[in-house]
Amino acid sequence: MISWHELPRAAFDLETTGRDPLEARIVTASIILVDGAGQPLQQHEWLVDPGIEIPLEASAIHGVTTEQARFGGQRSVDAVAEISSVLGGFFAAGVPVIAFNASYDFTVLKSECDRHGLPGCPARPVIDPFVLDKQVDRYRRGKRTLTALSFLYGVRLDAAHTSAADALAAIGVADALAAKYSELRMDPKELHDAQIGWCARQAAGLQQWLRRTNPDASVDGRWPLIEAGEPVPVIAAGR
Incomplete structure (x- = not known):
């Protein structure tokens, strides 16, 4: 059976104005479609005027200023x-x-759609290398940023924190995980549904660990997006 990492697949990445996904505005976006061999078929790029000042902290990460x-x-x-x-x-x-x-990324997009009165789109099937890596290698120490995982799995990432480079690296990391771990080679919709449970359990475990020193620590395990009206988790730490 051919796995999803050997079929056409897309990647999506945003760079934004901040870390809170319910408040952040999109500054750049990339969507890349690749074929079964990982060669680009389509590439969509956006530079966006977010309508607000881009904080210097955010500009220092992705390189886009308010004026640009x-x-x-x-x-x-x-x-x-x-x-x-x-x-x-x-x-x-x-x-x-x-x-x-x-x-x-999907919470930022949903929040932007709500802000502009747009309908948005149902996000399924989504494949998240951040969740997959924690599922299959849960006890490994060290950072689990895209940069760290790209290094671990031998994926090229020349311009981290630009949306196009990050999107391509996400494909590479996801492909490497699927090639290494056969349990990830399931139907994409089934994998999407599995990640909902995996992410919830990962969040619960992290919250339990954090509460050893901070009894009020809270980690939100909703995936692949978080609706407004609830406390916002510090999910940007994995980027």
């Missing part, structure tokens, strides 16, 4: 609609979308 976004960026409402449309087309066709720490 205002001068060369697309209107946020138009970009968000296009991003949702492209992703929606892939999901409707059953193409899995790989997103590293998907709860962040």
Whole structure:
């Protein structure tokens, strides 16, 4: 049986104005479709004017300043609609979308859609290398950022924290995980559903560990997006 990492698959990544996915605005976005061999078939890129000042802390990470976004960026409402449309087309066709720490990116996109009164798109099937790695190698010490996992699995990442480079690296890490661990080679929709439970259990375990020193520590295990109205977890730590 051919696995999802040997079939066409897409990757999605955002760079934003901040760490809170319910408040952050999109600054850049990339969606890349690759063929079964991992060669790019389509690449969609957006530079977005978020409509607010981009904090210096965020600009230092992704390299886009407020002035650059205002001068060369697309209107946020138009970009968000296009991003949702492209992703929606892939999901409707059953193409899995790989997103590293998907709860962040899909929550930002959902929040932006809500902010602009846009319908958004159902996010399924999503494949999250951040969740997969913690599931199959749960006791490994060290960081689990995209940079760290790219190094661990021998994936090239030349320009970390640019959305295109991060999207391609996410595909590489996901492919390496599927090649190494046969239990991940399931139908993408079944894998999506499995990750919901895996992420919840991973969050519960982390919360239990954190509460050894902080009784009030709370980690949200919802995946692949977090709805407004609940405390926001520190999910950006995995990026």
